[in-house]
Amino acid sequence: MEKAIQVNGLQKSYEKLHVLTGVDFEVEKGCIFALLGSNGAGKTTIVKILTTLLKQDGGTAVVNGFDVASKPDSVRQSISLTGQFAAVDEILTGRENLIMIAKLRHLKNPRQVADALLNRFGLTDAADRRVSTYSGGMRRRLDIAMSLIGKPQIIFLDEPTNGLDPEARLEVWKTVKELANNGTTVFLTTQYLDEAEHLADRIAILHEGKIIANGTLADLKKLFPPAKAEYVEKQPTLEEIFLAIIGKKEQKVQ
Amino acid sequence: MNKHFFSDMSVMLGRSMRHIFRSMDTIITVTIMPIAEMLLFVYVFGGAIHTGTDNYVNYLLPGILLIAIASGIAYTSYRLFIDVQGGIFERFHSMPIVRSTVLWGHVLTSLVSNAISILVIILVALIMGFRSSAGVLSWLAVIGILALYTLALTWIAAIAGLSAKSVDGAGAFAYPLLFLPFISSAFVPTKSMPTVVRVFAENQPVTSIVDAIRSLLAERPVGNDIWIALAWCVGIMLAAYVFAMRAYKKRA
Numbered sequence: 242m243e244k245a246i247q248v249n250g251l252q253k254s255y256e257k258l259h260v261l262t263g264v265d266f267e268v269e270k271g272c273i274f275a276l277l278g279s280n281g282a283g284k285t286t287i288v289k290i291l292t293t294l295l296k297q298d299g300g301t302a303v304v305n306g307f308d309v310a311s312k313p314d315s316v317r318q319s320i321s322l323t324g325q326f327a328a329v330d331e332i333l334t335g336r337e338n339l340i341m342i343a344k345l346r347h348l349k350n351p352r353q354v355a356d357a358l359l360n361r362f363g364l365t366d367a368a369d370r371r372v373s374t375y376s377g378g379m380r381r382r383l384d385i386a387m388s389l390i391g392k393p394q395i396i397f398l399d400e401p402t403n404g405l406d407p408e409a410r411l412e413v414w415k416t417v418k419e420l421a422n423n424g425t426t427v428f429l430t431t432q433y434l435d436e437a438e439h440l441a442d443r444i445a446i447l448h449e450g451k452i453i454a455n456g457t458l459a460d461l462k463k464l465f466p467p468a469k470a471e472y473v474e475k476q477p478t479l480e481e482i483f484l485a486i487i488g489k490k491e492q493k494v495q
Numbered sequence: 496m497n498k499h500f501f502s503d504m505s506v507m508l509g510r511s512m513r514h515i516f517r518s519m520d521t522i523i524t525v526t527i528m529p530i531a532e533m534l535l536f537v538y539v540f541g542g543a544i545h546t547g548t549d550n551y552v553n554y555l556l557p558g559i560l561l562i563a564i565a566s567g568i569a570y571t572s573y574r575l576f577i578d579v580q581g582g583i584f585e586r587f588h589s590m591p592i593v594r595s596t597v598l599w600g601h602v603l604t605s606l607v608s609n610a611i612s613i614l615v616i617i618l619v620a621l622i623m624g625f626r627s628s629a630g631v632l633s634w635l636a637v638i639g640i641l642a643l644y645t646l647a648l649t650w651i652a653a654i655a656g657l658s659a660k661s662v663d664g665a666g667a668f669a670y671p672l673l674f675l676p677f678i679s680s681a682f683v684p685t686k687s688m689p690t691v692v693r694v695f696a697e698n699q700p701v702t703s704i705v706d707a708i709r710s711l712l713a714e715r716p717v718g719n720d721i722w723i724a725l726a727w728c729v730g731i732m733l734a735a736y737v738f739a740m741r742a743y744k745k746r747a
Contacts, residue, residue: 292589322589328582
């Protein structure tokens with residue numbers, strides 16, 4: 242398999258704080274890779290190095306075949322970043338945000354690109370409203386739509402569902418899966434275990450500056466003693482209840 | 496120069512000009528407030544102020560323009576701060592664009608928007624009785640000084656916008672700049688001030704800039720004022736630029 246991302250011995254310190262002390266991992270093309278770790282583990286630092294926003298102190302990182310330190314321009318041609326906070330322009334409308342990014346990517350037909358994405362992400366009705374009036378979920382959808390412009394091969398999603406309500410979270414999950422189905426490599430960071438479990442082909446756990454586990458969900462499960470069969474009454478989770486009630490309400494309205 | 500420089504720059508300029516035209520707050524502060532001050536000084540205080548000229552609007556206008564510029568660049572700082580905080584700076588920096596346009600777009604916006612507000616203020620001044628016999632060269636010199644002053648203050652604004660920890664901090668630096676024209680020859684001649692204040696007033700940048708613009712507009716000999724004014728503008732601009740770039744590199 243070809244590699245989308247190769248990271249070797251990556252190190253980064255902020256003054257005396259050693260955030261990354263030798264991170265190694267590889268991401269195969271076209272898969273969803275989840276980097277799991279608690280707050281402050283250094284997930285965002287890794288994303289920033291891989292997206293050329295930050296220089297590492299040691300080690301190498303290669304994205305889409307280009308070294309991030311020596312070929313940052315080629316890396317930027319291959320990637321797209323959706324940061325921790327929806328990086329959208331609040332004062333512009335949704336449509337204007339998309340057109341702006343399409344122009345910055347030097348595409349020939351920014352308007353059509355924007356229209357297609359508005360349609361795909363269910364934002365057509367809100368297209369000409371200022372983003373400051375959008376809900377958190379709509380903002381995140383716009384954010385991801387902006388990241389897809391120019392068809393980057395690798396998409397970085399830094400905690401994409403942080404602060405979203407359950408419905409919006411499911412929407413984001415669906416989008417991420419669609420991306421991967423179309424062959425885009427998705428690099429995702431999260432602190433929600435179920436998110437990694439639900440989405441990722443491979444999961445790496447970052448702890449105290451190093452990757453301490455890396456593999457498929459099945460691989461990781463093998464690290465634990467074999468599952469015992471226990472009979473437990475299946476209770477609906479609060480999330481299921483919430484979504485069921487919301488769903489009913491919407492049906493009534495319709 | 497990268498072939499995309501101008502196209503990226505125009506996207507950045509278009510974006511922040513939209514921000515300005517969609518913010519009533521910005522328009523009021525950078526255009527309507529200076530005009531209100533001009534009305535206040537001419538029609539309320541003006542009768543009691545003795546400047547040695549019969550046309551107080553002519554005397555006052557240069558100072559009002561400098562106040563308008565100081566209000567304008569406070570918003571440059573604010574917009575920069577919001578971009579850095581909101582993450583759109585990082586989005587742009589991770590994209591294959593000419594990186595320098597992210598910052599220079601704000602600088603160009605500052606020049607263009609201040610030019611617009613100055614034009615509006617001069618038009619109002621004309622209605623209020625401002626008259627100038629200045630020729631094309633003198634006007635060009637005035638435009639040059641105002642552009643340099645705008646650039647100098649814009650780079651100070653960039654330092655604040657890039658290194659501020661809060662929105663209030665990003666705007667607060669502008670207050671001294673707004674206040675400086677009041678302790679200068681902008682509204683009243685310095686000779687009526689007590690010695691200490693007068694020494695300060697006569698040796699701070701605004702007085703030489705105001706005096707130079709006033710002389711140029713009246714077609715009087717400008718003497719040394721213009722060189723002192725230019726030295727201040729260029730000096731402040733270069734120093735602020737160095738510190739702004741340092742703050743920028745820390746962020747980027």
